Amino acid sequence: MINTREKSQDASLSTVSKVLKGLRAVFTGEDLIYGVDVLVENGKVLKIGKDLDGDEVINLEGKVIYPVFADPHTHLLYCGDRLKEFSLRMEGLSYVEILKQGGGIYETVRKTVSASDEDILNQTRERVEKLKSYGVGAIEIKTGYGIEFDEEIRQLRIINRLSEEFKDVDIIPTLLFHVKPKDRDFEDYISEFFSRYDEYKDMLRFVDVFADEGAFNYEETESILRFFTDKGVRCRLHADEFKPFASELAGKYKCISADHLLNPSDTGLELMSKNKVIAILCPITGFFLRKGFAPYEKIKSHNIEVALASDHNPGTSPFLNPFLVILLAVFSYGMKPTEAFRSYTYIASKSIGLKDMGKIEVGYRARFFAIDFTPDELVYWGEVSPKVVYLDLS
Secondary structure, eight states: OEEEOOOOHHHHTSOOOEEEESOSEEEOSSOEEESOEEEEETTEEEEEESSOOOSEEEEOTTOEEEEOEEEOOOOOOOOSOOHHHHHHHHTTOOHHHHHHTTOTHHHHHHHHHTSOHHHHHHHHHHHHHHHHHTTEEEEEEEOOSOOSHHHHHHHHHHHHHHHHHOSSSEEEEEEEEOOOOTTSOHHHHHHHHHHTGGGTGGGOSEEEEEESTTSBOHHHHHHHHHHHHHTTOEEEEEESSSSTTHHHHHHHTTOSEEEEOSSOOHHHHHHHHHTTOEEEEOHHHHHHHTOOOOOHHHHHHTTOOEEEOOOOBTTTBOOOOHHHHHHHIIIIIOOOHHHHHHHHTHHHHHHTTOTTOSOOSTTSBOEEEEESOOHHHHHHHTOSSOOOEEEEOO
């Protein structure tokens, strides 16, 4: 309910301020504050305190307000599903075995490259809308289901179209080197991306590489990192999900993040810590694959900042629910509930370069969601479908 107070003619010519009242608590991105109002002006938080005044009042009686979730690792752009692969894994085949047989990622590539731009756009838009309905206000979306140059650039264009379309969700385009073509030499394959860089450089924010068994090896990953780092592009890696080597490269090339980290090496974690590489953990993936979870306490012991992500994709993490990520982070990693929310708001925003999001503090963008639960309450009751009020005042 929004109550607009009467203003003088002079006041109406000035910037309208909005004050959020009736809040039971505010999760700032760090901790909880009870019994305060939040004043917003010019799309940013102006003040947090008691009995604040504004031109407009937004009454959120009894609600707990949070900075929006940022999902820093998704494969949201694809067509179709991988139900057949799910059945094969239930029968005992591993992810890598299915991939080597031409299934897995390659199956999604076949379905996606055969779809029209509009089909891909419509399916991806629906996923963005669903995430937004759960309070997600920033989403990194990767290419990766095209493989070949023309298809990967087509997917970048589609992500950029979505970014233009959604004014209340930040969409971050990432060029992902997911797997290699089965019938081409690596040098021949990658040379086109290198030689034609100027054609797509303005369409991407990050470059990612699936650096692991069945995908890109150490030398191939290093070649990609070296090229794009020299161009000034920030990189991120799918790292140490199966075989531990990519965390070392993430540290060496000062990537913004290393993601997954189910089997990180000590050397890799030391290099990540030294060069301030953020660890992005994806608990749904380990849960869905029944491969266990990243060693959170070990990662944390190296003083590495940890973000959370959905890793949404049709093969190993088809769920679209950030609250499920929160629950798994608490019960699988041992995070405290406020720690999990911090990792999925503030640290997640940092990991995709959004320095003015992820907190409810003075100067930060005013994009929030409100629910009926504090972090402890939500986890205690196992609430994965709270009623969400999405507030974009930015």
